[in-house]
Amino acid sequence: MKKLFFLLALVAAAAFPAGAQEIVKGAIEGVPAQGSYHPTYSSDGACSLPRNIILMIGDGVGLAQISAGYFANNEELTYANLKHMGWVTTKSATDFTTDSAASGTAYATGHKTYNYAVGVDVHKRPLANIPERVIRYGVISGIVTTDNMSGATPASFFAHQAGRQMKNEIWADLPSSVLKYFAAGSKEVFEATPQETQVAVKKVFTIVNSLDDPAIKAADRVGVLPPKKETGYIVNGRTDFLPRATRQAIDFLNERSKEDKGFFLMVEGARIDKACHDNDFPSAVKELLDFDKAIAEALKFADEDGNTLVVISADHETSGLAIWDGEPKKGNVEGVHISTSHTAIPVPIFSYGPHAQDFMGVQGNEQVAQKILKLLLR
Ligand SMILES: [Zn+2]
Numbered sequence: 001m002k003k004l005f006f007l008l009a010l011v012a013a014a015a016f017p018a019g020a021q022e023i024v025k026g027a028i029e030g031v032p033a034q035g036s037y038h039p040t041y042s043s044d045g046a047c048s049l050p051r052n053i054i055l056m057i058g059d060g061v062g063l064a065q066i067s068a069g070y071f072a073n074n075e076e077l078t079y080a081n082l083k084h085m086g087w088v089t090t091k092s093a094t095d096f097t098t099d100s101a102a103s104g105t106a107y108a109t110g111h112k113t114y115n116y117a118v119g120v121d122v123h124k125r126p127l128a129n130i131p132e133r134v135i136r137y138g139v140i141s142g143i144v145t146t147d148n149m150s151g152a153t154p155a156s157f158f159a160h161q162a163g164r165q166m167k168n169e170i171w172a173d174l175p176s177s178v179l180k181y182f183a184a185g186s187k188e189v190f191e192a193t194p195q196e197t198q199v200a201v202k203k204v205f206t207i208v209n210s211l212d213d214p215a216i217k218a219a220d221r222v223g224v225l226p227p228k229k230e231t232g233y234i235v236n237g238r239t240d241f242l243p244r245a246t247r248q249a250i251d252f253l254n255e256r257s258k259e260d261k262g263f264f265l266m267v268e269g270a271r272i273d274k275a276c277h278d279n280d281f282p283s284a285v286k287e288l289l290d291f292d293k294a295i296a297e298a299l300k301f302a303d304e305d306g307n308t309l310v311v312i313s314a315d316h317e318t319s320g321l322a323i324w325d326g327e328p329k330k331g332n333v334e335g336v337h338i339s340t341s342h343t344a345i346p347v348p349i350f351s352y353g354p355h356a357q358d359f360m361g362v363q364g365n366e367q368v369a370q371k372i373l374k375l376l377l378r
Helices: 002-014 063-072 102-110 130-135 167-176 187-191 195-204 241-256 271-277 279-303 365-376
Strands: 025-028 052-058 084-089 141-149 181-185 206-209 223-225 263-269 308-313 322-328 332-337 346-351 361-364
Touching: 025 279, 052 102, 052 167, 052 241, 052 279, 052 365, 063 279, 063 332, 063 346, 084 365, 102 187, 102 223, 102 365, 130 263, 130 365, 141 241, 181 241, 187 195, 223 241, 241 263, 241 279, 263 279, 271 279, 279 308, 279 332, 308 365, 361 365
Parallel strands: 052 263, 052 308, 084 361, 141 181, 141 263, 181 223, 206 223
Antiparallel strands: 025 332, 084 346, 308 346, 322 332
């Protein structure tokens, strides 16, 4: 009898860990292998200062999210071809477990702040972000994301608002930003902002609704805001927006940057986090694999250019994902979510190019921005 109680207690403990919800299992099968990009490593770890820096934030991406993509893709990922790696701790100034706004602000400014803060400090005072800091040295900037432009992560790189929910105020900060290029969601969301915001944004940026719009080529400053579906979930029909916009942003900024100055680009894979909040494991894997294609685009350019640093990390982990089982050769993998929220586990950081070695070891998210600024403020 004692044995039976012990067994029942074990089963209950496994199903309902202390303080957590019921665990949710998910599986994806038959994922077609997409290969990976194998970099040349010729500039990797060089001691020369990088001309350009591309910061890639996989929202909600912990080791298990990367591993799920790795196993689904027949034990291969562009991520996994990189040699410089470390950990990032993500706690905010007020909470052990951060939200995307506080972590985005840490990555954008080099300062910890409170959860829900967008580009402001704990006293709600504006913090200069990387684009604002580096433009004084002639370095130009851009943003690519599968979130709306007013999402917490992209907003941290151009807006200064006390709360991430202040969407209209965040959009209204866009015209006074120093960005040269952005590609984000969406046409519908932008057209729902106040008329005066739309007029002000269009005064500064050439606004187009497709990556194929010929007006992009001639524009000095451009905003690409495609229809909702094109920046939404892959499972709802998004195709190659993220890798294509990443390459377009790189080429746009590279063509317009001064010979000796260069550019800063932030690329966010936003929907890995959102899929993990929903405990939708197959969607999370598809979003991770798409983000890996965007990483490949950044690394291809880094190899062509020889003078570009690529830093890939995350703002926090989402859902306490674990890997349960898998058959990599068949593209099958199973995961378990223990939560629908963020967790405080440190996230991996990968880097490639000159000074990639600076990002090895364990560091706070705000230190990543401090290191980027140190390399660009020259
Ligand atoms: Zn989230």
